[in-house]
Amino acid sequence: MMPMMGMQPQIILLKDGTDTSQGKPQLLSNINACMAVVDTVRTTLGPRGMDKLIHDSKGAVTISNDGATIMKLLEIVHPAAKTLVDVSLSQDAEVGDGTTSVVIIAGELLKEAKAYIEEGVHPRSIMKAFRQASVYAVEQIKNISISLEDKPLEEIKVLLKKCAMTTLNSKLVSSEKEFFADMVVEAVTTLDPATLDLKMIGVKKVQGGGLRDSFMVDGVAFKKTFSYAGFEQQPKSFINPKILLLNIELELKAEKENAEVRLDDPAKYQSIVDAEWNIIYEKLANCVKSGADIVLSRLAIGDLATQYFADRGIFCAGRVEAADIERVFKATGARVQTTVNNLDPVALGTCAKFEEKQVGAERYNLFTGCPHARTATLVLRGGSEQFIDEADRSLHDAIMIVRRALKHAQVVPGGGAIEMELSKFLAGKALEKKDKSQLFIEAFAKALEVIPRQLCNNAGFDATEILNKLRQKHALADGSGKNFGVDVNSGDICDTYDAFVWEPSLVKINAIQSATEATCLILSVDETVRNPKSEVPDAASGAAAQAALAGRGAGRGGGRGMGGGRG
Numbered sequence: 001m002m003p004m005m006g007m008q009p010q011i012i013l014l015k016d017g018t019d020t021s022q023g024k025p026q027l028l029s030n031i032n033a034c035m036a037v038v039d040t041v042r043t044t045l046g047p048r049g050m051d052k053l054i055h056d057s058k059g060a061v062t063i064s065n066d067g068a069t070i071m072k073l074l075e076i077v078h079p080a081a082k083t084l085v086d087v088s089l090s091q092d093a094e095v096g097d098g099t100t101s102v103v104i105i106a107g108e109l110l111k112e113a114k115a116y117i118e119e120g121v122h123p124r125s126i127m128k129a130f131r132q133a134s135v136y137a138v139e140q141i142k143n144i145s146i147s148l149e150d151k152p153l154e155e156i157k158v159l160l161k162k163c164a165m166t167t168l169n170s171k172l173v174s175s176e177k178e179f180f181a182d183m184v185v186e187a188v189t190t191l192d193p194a195t196l197d198l199k200m201i202g203v204k205k206v207q208g209g210g211l212r213d214s215f216m217v218d219g220v221a222f223k224k225t226f227s228y229a230g231f232e233q234q235p236k237s238f239i240n241p242k243i244l245l246l247n248i249e250l251e252l253k254a255e256k257e258n259a260e261v262r263l264d265d266p267a268k269y270q271s272i273v274d275a276e277w278n279i280i281y282e283k284l285a286n287c288v289k290s291g292a293d294i295v296l297s298r299l300a301i302g303d304l305a306t307q308y309f310a311d312r313g314i315f316c317a318g319r320v321e322a323a324d325i326e327r328v329f330k331a332t333g334a335r336v337q338t339t340v341n342n343l344d345p346v347a348l349g350t351c352a353k354f355e356e357k358q359v360g361a362e363r364y365n366l367f368t369g370c371p372h373a374r375t376a377t378l379v380l381r382g383g384s385e386q387f388i389d390e391a392d393r394s395l396h397d398a399i400m401i402v403r404r405a406l407k408h409a410q411v412v413p414g415g416g417a418i419e420m421e422l423s424k425f426l427a428g429k430a431l432e433k434k435d436k437s438q439l440f441i442e443a444f445a446k447a448l449e450v451i452p453r454q455l456c457n458n459a460g461f462d463a464t465e466i467l468n469k470l471r472q473k474h475a476l477a478d479g480s481g482k483n484f485g486v487d488v489n490s491g492d493i494c495d496t497y498d499a500f501v502w503e504p505s506l507v508k509i510n511a512i513q514s515a516t517e518a519t520c521l522i523l524s525v526d527e528t529v530r531n532p533k534s535e536v537p538d539a540a541s542g543a544a545a546q547a548a549l550a551g552r553g554a555g556r557g558g559g560r561g562m563g564g565g566r567g
Contacts, residue, residue, distance in 0.1 A: 083518050097503075105448065334350075
């Protein structure tokens, strides 16, 4: 006689403590997991945001304020919460800034949805309304964004600088934001306007000195490579030099490595040694014959070659990084050669000035005044390694923003102003609906208020009071209050457009679309199925696999081991 189903021993397919629910409890557990992630980055939002110190398994320490960096380093294992990580990384790749905002908005949308789901509303109804609300919001952003196009370059540079300063406001380097904003705008405006290729902006970090000692090279700069004897005898500065780029080794290679030679007369051995020397001398002679003053190679340039070039007043550097070679190639017009035979003068590049310069403890090679210059290099200085790394991440955000603003010259007021305006607009839109979606669009509108609220909380202001003031301003019938946002300096509200707290509208559009997508994705999952075998590291997998197999054969119970995340 079959035992009763209820008597069957419970088959444990998943680790203890794993959530094995389906349907509503599973959905709520996923939402809770996402909220936990949001709480981690919540406090980093805005100019008064706190930084996070992350100590990873390898023992490396990172101090960061950048949402995407923190999300990446958190090593989140919960399958649903990973969606939020992806959203912030996609925001980082697409627009470069707003990585914290996007996570916070997604979290707040989930929080609003959670109350309705607990009351038994079907997730699909909420998703449909949220998607509709996001479409309305994006249209409204486009309507109220202010275009910067068709203005002279000098004016545009001033506007771009304002956007860069808004981004740098919330970073560690905010004390020097003006200095860096200038640098970033200069760097981005030197790029080719058609592509604005980010690879053409090199960022080099040199420890020591203060932030103010950072500088921008209008061209290419890279650290002096490993050099051999004879290097110090080479000239270290040129005016209008010819530059030769190689992808070959200029070293005396013992040919015995890649050839077998049989001799019947020991006297002939010398001729083989001579042949090896002749091969390298011929290569070097060809380089000199080409008229080059500077020889750079991706591979090693040996001691013989270094001395040979030094005697002839030529500067050389071997083992130059691929990215640097590419930038030199783009800046000077030199083409990378894989052989030195029949060198064509056309293949040589040039620049106005080459010099070697001492930066802190390092020596740098600088190529400036390049004719094809569509490239720039930022050399960052600072006290500690972590600090320079964070400065680099901050500048990356600023560079991305300036680049985006150049391509799509539309800005919206920042400081939570645009969110409040959208919130008011959506609340009005909600009332046009006759069905349930009225409630959900209103919930979406309420969720957007999280950005100004969080800005206040992070700065230590009374969020309720400031939000009430903002709501009153944005509700004015004549629309005069539409640019009002949080003023983090005075703890009050101000017209953020006049205060030059600007953000490219693309940042906001992308953030709202991504956050809505992520929310809908999480709301649409009501069950997590996990293969128990893949859970266990190889060493212990034998016993676990057997347990899992035993479970499979045990009637209906075995097939339904559904588990949520690791919570």
